[in-house]
Amino acid sequence: MKLEIIYEKDQVVIKNMDSFEPKHIFECGQCFRWDREEDHSYTGIAYGRVLNVSKRGSDIIFKNTNKKDFQELWYHYFDLDTNYNVIKEKLSHNDPIMKKAIEFGAGIRILKQQPWETLISFIISSNNNIPRIKKAIELLCEGYGEYLGVFLGKKRYSFPSPETVAKRSIEEIKACNTGYRAPYIIKTAESVASNPEAFQKLYKFNTEDCQRQLLTFSGVGPKVAHCILFFCMGKMDAFPVDVWVKRIMEYLYFKEDTPSKVIQQFARDKYGGHAGFAQQYLFYYARELGIGKN
DNA sequence: CCCCAGGCAGTTA
DNA sequence: TAACTGCCTGGG
CATH class of the missing domain: 3.30.310.260 (TATA-Binding Protein)
Structure with missing residues (x-):
């Protein structure tokens, strides 16, 4: 093909x-x-x-x-x-639930995003919802990113660099609707800016070691770390368990309240090197159907 | 008005 | 090391 x-x-x-x-x-x-x-x-x-x-x-x-x-x-x-048909077949093998989820999100592709931007974006995402996350990131870019010109009538800006963010005050970052995450963002920016080479090489570690290092950043916990591993470090075995995935996995597979750790292990065993893709299909499925809202 | 949202850090027991 | 609590903020 x-x-x-x-x-x-x-x-x-x-x-x-x-x-x-x-x-x-x-x-x-x-x-x-x-x-x-x-x-x-x-x-x-x-x-x-x-x-x-x-x-x-x-x-x-x-x-x-x-x-x-x-x-x-x-x-x-x-x-x-990447041939997504191969991934889809592997994931839906002996799993009618996953097969259904994949039908809903059949056109999903996992973007290879920039690590620094992904790191900060997912720190902002914690205990937050998507419109607010987008708003905060947009304010950061408008305030401190590089002006890229007008496209479709809108001024466009790049994501600000680690050095730029590191130099901002907590108040300035807070003014971007980041709330109590502002100090996390600045601390993490300082950390990345102090050793950019080390950050750039993070993807070379295996999933476990990469995760351990990500967890040292302020504002990065288990869920955010898994998002970063999957979305920009090429760790396709990562499996972020957020409330949506937790609820839909409980609804579809466990039929009862289940700790995130158990779900995490279940996914590792069941989906292996494709766990992250499974997570995306399930997440999209849950959101589109509204499963887990109650 | 209260509650919660794609969790985390800091503090207890 | 597990359980608990506060946290920006705005939409339901």
């Missing part, structure tokens, strides 16, 4: 793409800087670039980019080398 990629002026089109649904990708909870436009396309910012993604039939259209950026950046960002 070879992808047919067509490079046009200012945009790139992929023909006959499967396992790629913008709504699933951008609304499954993995990212916070992608917003739906009126035409149902999504505009987002990553790696200091602004991109617009839409779907027409089975074609995916990437606007505001070029061949070089697509090949060097977006191809990897959208995980286009």
Whole structure:
């Protein structure tokens, strides 16, 4: 199965793409800087670039980019080398519940996000909800990120660097609606800025060692660490257990109140190296169905 | 008005 | 080391 990629002026089109649904990708909870436009396309910012993604039939259209950026950046960002059909088959083998969940989020792809941005974003995510998380991140970017120009009538900004955030006062970071997480953010920024090379090399450790190091950052606990492992460290065996996943796993598999640790172990045994994908399908399924709201 | 939201840190027992 | 509590903030 070879992808047919067509490079046009200012945009790139992929023909006959499967396992790629913008709504699933951008609304499954993995990212916070992608917003739906009126035409149902999504505009987002990553790696200091602004991109617009839409779907027409089975074609995916990437606007505001070029061949070089697509090949060097977006191809990897959208995980286009991974065959999701293989993952789906493995996960749904002897598991009708997972099979159903995968049908709902069949177009999910796990974005390869930037570690620093992901680290801070998920610190902000703790005990928080998605609109508020997005708002806080946007304020951080508008206040301290780099101006990238206007796209679709809106000024766009990059995610601020560790050095920039580290120099801000608690009040300034609080003013970005980060609340009591402001000191965590600054401490973590100082830590990353003091040794950027070490942070860049974190992904080279195995899951367990990588997690241990992530837990040393202020504001990073078990759940946030697993999100970071999965979304930007390439640890596809990570399995973040948040309240949604806890509730849906209890509802679908355990039929009773179950500690997060037990769920965690269950997922490790059952899904192994694909645990994170399973988590995403279950999470999206739970949210779309409203399972676990009560 | 109270309660909770994709948890964490800090403090007890 | 497990259990408990407070925490920004705003929408239900």
